[in-house]
């Protein structure tokens with residue numbers, strides 16, 4: 001006899017709440033299988049979601065979502081949540097073009113009250129929502145769940161819950177938020193999902209503190225916990241909580257002094273896979289409204305998929321894979337990754353200069369700093385998810401004559417902007433910024449696009465800013481950054497594999513002259529002035545233009561700051577059309593070029609036509625990198641089209657498009 005899967009009966013959490021508690025175990029098993037199967041088709045963040053299956057189901061069971069606000073930190077663990085909140089039908093479109101985002105996203109569902117993808121925003125946002133609730137104390141006409149009745153439900157008792165991982169708890173903003181929340185009072189529940197993993201094993205004193213707290217009670221005596229919770233409840237609810245004691249289930253209050261000192265009730269640690277523990281605790285905690293509560297839940301990243309658990313990073317993020325064998329789809333290109341090239345060259349430089357240190361903010365494998373760490377463990381610092389600290393820490397090192405390389409994703413460096421301005425650039429300290437994942441990154445979408453660094457760094461006095469056109473250039477830029485110590489210097493490079501060009505032998509890597517670009521192909525009519533990873537597309541565009549009789553120069557600017565003014569002046573004088581091309585936002589390289597041409601009077605003189613090609617002024621949703629660059633109109637055919645249109649060959653350009 002076959003039974004209908006329980007998951008088929010659950011489209012929304014309201015369906016979930018009709019199930020008996022005793023059904024939830026089976027539901028979670030089905031949910032876990034569904035997530036594994038979906039991610040095997042799409043790739044994505046697997047381990048984190050598998051670890052919070054029970055927690056997600058329990059929260060939706062106990063709380064009245066979406067009226068109660070549930071906020072996931074980072075959002076990479078939200079796939080089970082998406083399955084339970086009306087998105088199961090689309091779950092196999094995760095991270096694909098026109099599909100579901102891999103993170104929580106306000107525009108996607110009322111069950112995602114706050115979007116995320118960068119770490120440690122959840123407690124601040126949750127506190128904001130809790131305070132809004134308490135200040136408004138009014139009928140909420142915007143409540144999505146009130147849509148049917150035209151609004152008007154009383155929302156002053158809505159609950160706000162933040163779920164944050166132990167890795168994200170290493171970020172300063174989480175403490176800023178708790179510091180504020182402890183002082184503010186009112187209902188707010190923070191669930192600390194402690195799986196003793198960040199992407200890599202978590203680092204730092206806080207991680208050790210959590211490990212001590214998690215191990216201090218080993219889930220003994222539920223009675224203690226029930227008594228403690230009972231004391232904290234309003235009198236009318238004490239009886240109900242007392243009944244919870246009847247469950248007589250194993251549970252405990254452990255460490256957590258730090259959180260208590262911050263003004264939170266600390267509850268835990270509890271076994272985050274045991275629904276018999278989770279449900280009564282959440283039911284009780286829900287009724288604590290006088291001050292914030294921190295529920296410390298211990299889980300296993302990758303739970304339920306052995307092939308995940310066995311991997312070092314618990315398959316934090318995977319490509320498509322075969323569910324039975326666990327085999328991931330292999331990459332097709334043999335070119336080295338930009339990350340690997342950077343790491344290899346940094347190691348070469350560090351062999352020559354013992355003052356070089358490598359810094360990562362919780363991304364050792366993503367930035368290649370794991371390789372550096374193997375060679376130079378004493379000169380490597382994983383500071384946790386703490387980009388702001390990473391940069392000012394590097395500034396301190398630089399002030400004492402060390403040679404710090406801050407290896408950060410472009411998108412995460414955004415977190416550290418004032419550290420860059422105030423601590424590094426303003427003091428002219430030679431910190432080296434290796435900015436990985438520059439440009440569009442693909443399936444992580446808009447939150448992870450390395451779009452803005454050229455604009456936000458290029459406007460800073462003292463800053464030197466480079467972008468590599470290929471992997472050999474990255475070798476040269478890494479060497480140049482290692483040897484240059486007059487100013488802070490940044491270099492950006494894309495996600496993924498290089499162009500497959502010949503690389504330099506370690507002893508032959510050239511030192512670049514600061515502020516000097518290069519000519520890659522010489523022509524006479526069109527000049528494509530590239531900055532960064534679109535060099536290959538510029539070369540293809542040049543071929544297309546040549547085929548149309550338009551002799552084309554391809555120049556690689558290498559530097560956005562200082563600009564190679566001599567080169568750009570010459571190119572402007574010697575060509576009829578000058579097109580800057582970059583994989584960055586408006587206000588970046590193209591703007592700097594325009595500003596220079598204007599200042600130099602080159603925009604007024606002669607018949608030069610200038611065009612700037614950059615990322616569109618929108619947040620681009622996830623897709624493959626190629627699809628995203630298509631949408632951004634930064635592929636070879638788009639560059640060709642720009643040139644043709646500048647020559648008044650709109651018809652030809654349209655013909656090419658067709």
Ligand SMILES: Cc1ncc(C[n+]2csc(CCOP(=O)(O)OP(=O)(O)O)c2C)c(N)n1
Pocket residue numbers: 047048074076077117118119164165166167168169195197198199301316361362363385386387412415
């Ligand atoms: C500001 C910022 N820095 C770095 C990252 C990259 N990152 C994404 S998830 C993650 C680890 C988070 O660990 P944890 O919060 O414990 O969640 P888990 O993956 O263990 O579920 C990191 C470092 C990020 N998303 N945001």
Ligand SMILES: CC(=O)[C@@H](O)[C@H](O)COP(=O)(O)O
Pocket residue numbers: 045074076117199316317366437441444495
């Ligand atoms: C959620 C998060 O921020 C990281 O896991 C990120 O998705 C990693 O991206 P890469 O795959 O480019 O390393």
Ligand SMILES: [Mg+2]
Pocket residue numbers: 165166167168193194195196197198
């Ligand atoms: Mg974790």
